[in-house]
Amino acid sequence: MNGLQLLAVFVTAFYAYSVGRSVIFWTLMSVWYSWWILLILLLIPKNEPKPFAFPKWFLNFFGPRYIKRTINKMEEQF
Numbered sequence: 001m002n003g004l005q006l007l008a009v010f011v012t013a014f015y016a017y018s019v020g021r022s023v024i025f026w027t028l029m030s031v032w033y034s035w036w037i038l039l040i041l042l043l044i045p046k047n048e049p050k051p052f053a054f055p056k057w058f059l060n061f062f063g064p065r066y067i068k069r070t071i072n073k074m075e076e077q078f
Contacts, residue, residue, distance in 0.1 A: 008034045012041060020047035
């Protein structure tokens, strides 16, 4: 493996991470196929990041406590 192939591995890993693809898979493919994998990775559609959502059980357990604490803080101010 020469220096350009090693550079291809790092560039592919960074780009796969930034577009939401599996870093390990694309890095290993880049080790074997070098710059061709980066071209394939550029052509496939990007994954949209999913918004973070708390689980229902978490909201059911901590939601009323947070609301009650917020109301108590508001009552202390007035």
